Amino acid sequence: MGAIIINSLREKIRSKTIYIVGGIGVAIILFLALNGSFSFDDKILTDCHELVPIVLVMVNLFASILAIMLSLSTIPKEFERKTTHLVLVRGIKQWQFILALTISNIIISLFSIGLLSISVIIYALVQGEIQVLLKILGSILILGLNISVLSAITSWLSIKLPETITGFIGILIYFVGVFHSMLSIFVKTREGFSRFLLEGLMTLVPNFAAVQKQSGQLVTGNYVDIYPLVLQGLFLYIILALTFVTFRKEV
């Protein structure tokens, strides 16, 4: 299984997509962070400690798009190329193969958020705020949890669904997850069957907002609630477990 992960990672690292999209992302984020004007509570934000969370919002957005892009085609491509035949005749089970590919997707997605984080680090260094770097690192690690979940969900969906549909659902899940807290409040204003249905759907979508919030809390020195992080960990655990039992027909 280790060999499959390493091979899949090698292939992805050789691909230019991650560097092109990542590089453009870093450039855009840095441009916006250094030249943009952000206001909150009618005040223009100038303090680095206040702006870092905004830069993190942008890193998270780009990293999530990259995670979906990098994860949606790995599994279908391996099946299309018939690599599965070569792997499965060596006694490796299909679930192990899929799990290995999913793990490689997660690792590469984490690599991409690491790459994009260069922008926050450069930004903090330009602002002369070296002491905030450690907090940024912790914050990125927390965001990594969201990225891992998004990558795992996209990988799992790609086992059965065509790439376009997987990508679309991945993006939809990302946005619903990011606005989870707000949407949950909206759902609670509904009544009857529609509320029951919507509540059910919301339970199926990971709460990216709660995890993001903790990442911001860490960077701004506020109270970090562990509960949503563990809950997200459990979400990842369940999605990975689903890859054990979801199979794809070989062509």
Next chain:
Amino acid sequence: MKKIFVIYGLIGVVLISSLIYLGFQGLSDKTEELYGKALDLSKEVEENLWKDFNFGDYPVAIRQRNTEYVFRKEEMRKRTPVLPVIACTAYPVDGEVNVFMLSKEELDTLGDFAEGIGNEEEFLINQFGLDKKKMIDEQYLSIMYHEGLHAYQLKYYEKNLMNIAKDEYKEIDEKEVLRRVDEEAIVSYYEKEGELLYQAITTQDDKESISLAKEYVSARKKRIQFLEKHWKREELEVLKEQEHYYELVEGTAKYMEEQILKYLEREEIVEKYLKTIKELQEGKQKYYNTGMGICLLLDRFNISWKKDAFRNPIPLNERLEDALEGL
């Protein structure tokens, strides 16, 4: 192979146990301590700030995640949340008015979210907990008292107050009605009122305060006269009703917040509260501020105003006008 499943299973056990442990951790010591402080203050508040209002008379349900910790003086019991939404408010439960609060940590995390989202940008930033200014303990106490006063209003004067709010839910689409008048003119009316009210409160000179307060009352009437020319009668009625209701119900509650902060000697925050009076805000929020401002003036010109505030719920501005008569 079996080993992998065993390890995977163990990870699952660890995750679920951690969730259960965290879920049962209960309310933080900090929040419990703050409830204790609020309770300790209740007698002094009743004696010095608002006779008949005793915070300790009301059960306080503090929500942390999916559990409510209901405090009744020294007693505490858990229950599943009663309200479908997270909110700081007062509401009757089984015939008894409860004060609903969030734990200090949740309120710190939610920030403005509990009171609604200002705009898209604020929401996006709020997602990342940008507002690093943690709520100080005294602010949390003052919010407890804000909701506590609502509990008092509901318990004793619900009928009186509900009679005012015949059209409570018929909010005016401000932007739409403003479009029909000279928006700049109406804004300048409101701004002038805010400035006069603020000056009347902050001046140390009583004579000047009386004169500014009278100017304020008259400026307010002029605005209504101006609106009479441009708005439909029913729209003006809804506006007057809203001013009356929110200034009386929410203005007094915000006044209570301000008084608690003053009592706890957080002058720097009190100053910020007062400045909100001259900052024109959209929607009903502005009535919280003007209501608080009028209460502060009433403290100066009619010290017994609280006795009748809800028993005879005339609009606060009319009460002020009466108090200024003959001065």
